Amino acid sequence: LMVDGSPNSGRPIPNTFLGAFFEEINHAGAGGLWAELVSNRGFEAGRGSGSPSSIYPWRVIGNESLISVSTDLTSCFERNKMALRMEVFCNGPKSCPPAGVGVSNPGYWGMNIEKGKKYKLVMYVKVKASGPVDLQVSLTGSVHRVNMASIISFSVMTDNNILKWIKLEGILESKATNHNSNLQITTTTRAILWLDQVSLMPLDTYKGHGFRMDLFKMVADLKPKFLRFPGGCFVEGYYLKNGFKWKNTIGAWEQRPGHYGDVWKYWTDDGFGFFEMLQVAEDLGALPIWVFNNGMSIGEEVNMSALSPFIQDALDGIEFAKGSPSSKWGSVRASMGHPEPFDFRFVAVGNENCFPHHEVHYQEKYFKFYDAIKRAYPEIRIISNCDGSKTPLNHPADLIDFHIYPNNSMDMFSKYSVFDKTSRSGPKVFVSEYAVVKDDARNGTLLAALAEAAFLIGLERNSDIVHMVCYAPLFINKNGRYSWIPDAIAFNSHESYGTPSYWVQQLFSESSGAIYLKSTLQTSSNSIVASAIGYRSSQDSKTYLRVKVVNFGSEIEKLRITINGLSSNVQQSRSTKTVLTSSNKMDENSFSQPNKVVPRKSALENASNNMVVSISPYSVTSFDLLV
Ligand code: AHR
Structure with a gap:
């Protein structure tokens, strides 16, 4: 050589050469990077399963003669009305079990509770009783009723017979370590109680921003220069109603409606919303790249006559991210603790919507977004879903999205030269998803990673035209129902490791700006x-x-x-x-x-x-x- x-x-x-792609897939955020420990904290997840009363994974503590648990639509939160109703029949130490009756939550396949660490509890409660109602909040190991932490005790009163929601807060400090813990809320008072928006967050998160430490560090070690988010197909939804609607994911967490991601098939309470994704990008020192919903999903799309709200949503989202704190949406960002605009420079118009069966409609819509965004924000760089790597695009774009998932490693290895002949006069290329999948990739093999390394060497060689690259998907919670393998980082409640593809990316982390x-x-x-x-x-x-x-x-x-x-x-x-x-x-x-x-x-x-x-x-x- x-x-x-x-x-x-x-x-x-380019300085932006190597980045990361965060998609809410495989519980990457909910039950992953977002450190919230309670799963289905607002009891809304049943809306996704089609059975609104399902409180899964919450469990009832106490038999039917002692407690009856159901859901009703009486929450104080307008956009997520479902609340948990517990009718307690036993009363006091004589008829209730010593530890009381109530509900427990196992988090996302077990909460990781560590000795000496503190966890912040917030929950909303309403009671109907003739006197004060005792409530104990505790952490137990896998064996119920073995307390691992300090117990928080509340005494809640009905105020003059008026049913009123109150917010309860406290800190649980753990005396032991158990990676498979539960949060338990119990009482020994005869009463009717309602619970809603029960949250338990470790105090120990990156900068207190809510990001799970070990997972944040693994991404940071890749030195990503940009973070593409929030998907992927997650942005689109199979049906448009299930796509990512950023406005539903900002503001007070208690008031976010949450939504069912119908492509990867799980509920997310959207605690890790648009703001948090911008924040994690900033904390990583990475430029945010927002993929917005362009009125197209996998299974349907809006007519051109119904596109305006989507265009307005995209413009509002840009204002939220980079507008002055006195602008309409910039002020919402400021109220969430970030008055300074984020360093926001890129948007992608949809995800994978320029496939042949969609192409014409995509382009029609794309023009509308392009014009509106360039008029309001000429400096924003716009990414088209259409592939300009072989033939020039017939529409303006700053970058094109290029996705590649060969089914075997040899095929990926041979893609080393895929951009050698791409026109140098058109838009730049953003390889925003690549990975070997299936045959010899399995959960992430060395062979697949080597083929990807060869592909990346080809991208470096073509980096006069290929300006950005990121692997997909980034994360997998191994306890979840698999949505997609392989992935770069695998984790459970308390451990994480990189697949060989992850380590290949680290070998390229010095390439940005080199x-x-x-x-x-x-x-x-x-x-x-x-x-x-x-x-x-x-x-x-x-x-x-x-x-x-x-x-x-x-x-x-x-x-x-x-x-x-x-x-x-x-x-x-x-x-x-x-x-x-x-x-x-x-x-x-x-x-x-x-x-x-x-x-x-x-x-x-x-x-x-x-x-x-x-x-x-x-x-x-x-x-x-x-x-
Ligand atoms: O990375 C997984 C999926 O692959 C993404 O959601 C989608 O864009 C692609 O089809």
Whole structure:
């Protein structure tokens, strides 16, 4: 491999090159990055299952002779009227069990409660009783009635026979660790009680913003320069009524109606709403990229005559994100604690709506959004769903969305050159979803990741036209019903690990804003691809030359790497080699073996301007040479 390291021969890779794509899929947000521990906190989730009275996963504590539990539409929250009604028949220690009767919530397949940590409880209660009603809120382990934390006790009175909702708050401090805990709300008083909007949040979240620490860190470690959100098909819905309506996801969390994501088939209370997604992007140091619903879903679309509200929604959403705090929607953002506009520069008009059967209607609608947005916000960069990689687009766009999910790794490997012939005069390319799926990808194999690494090397090579790239999907809660595999980050209530595809992305995290260097690969093997970049390390502020080599074959490859044109020689000290490989190309990571396929870094003893290296079978290697 001959690399031209002369200072002026390279070209900059866009600063926005590598990003992340957050979609509410596989419980990525609800039961994932969003740290809320109570599942179905407003008792509304039944609206999604078609049985409004379903309170799943809440469970009743006490038998039918002691307590009767149902739902009714008496909540104080106008947009989510469902409340839990508990009629308690027992009274006092003689007829109630010692720990009382009530309900418990297991969270999203078990709450992760850790010793010494604090959890904030908020809940709304209404009571009908002849005297004060005692309420105990506690945390139990998997075995009921074994308390793990301080208990909060409330005494609630009916006020002059007027039924009134009151807000109760408290802090639970855990005395033990249990990854499979429950929140329990019990009483020993005969009464009728209503509960609604019961929330339990760890105090320990990223900057107190509600993001689960370990999952936030895993994304941050990818150094994403942008965050695309909130989907994916989640934006569209199968039916339009189930698409993502950003205005329903902002403001006080208690008042958000929540919605059923009918593509990935679960309820979300939208605690992780539009504001929180903008906030997580900011916290990651990533530019937000909002994919908005353009009046098209997977199964239906609005007529052109009914498009105006969708256009207004998009304009209002942009104002919410970047408008002045005195503007209509900017003031709502300010009231949520973010008076400063977000650094908001990109929108995508819909998701995957320019498929052939939709194409004409998509473009008709696209023009309307494009005109309205460019008129109000000429600086906003607009992303079209139509593929301009082979033939030029017939409409204006700043970027085009490109999605690619080959069914096997060889196919992805061969996509290394997919943008070589793309017109350089049209819009830039945003590869906003890519991954190998199915056959040999399974839950995320080494082989699939290597093919993706080769594809990314091809994107780096074409980064004069390909300005952005992110893998999909980002997250999976392994306890949930699988919506989509493979994914980059797998987790349960308390653990997380990266799939090999995640680790490949880390190997490319220095590429954003780096200098792409010319290199020529001379080899008889058709299993090798390579690239070279120059970058300044954020760790030691020194300049490195990074050569990445993918070996997609079963043989060791010997490669001579020659670097010409450097003003100084490669220094052996601090030069390293990082290899991602495993003993079997189909190896995956798992909770029991999270580090089976992870990059291993070692000193590069023979680092020099002219060195011979061995490239392991089925591997990607990053040589980081201090220059
Ligand atoms: O990444 C999973 C899904 O794949 C996305 O929701 C959709 O855009 C694509 O079809």
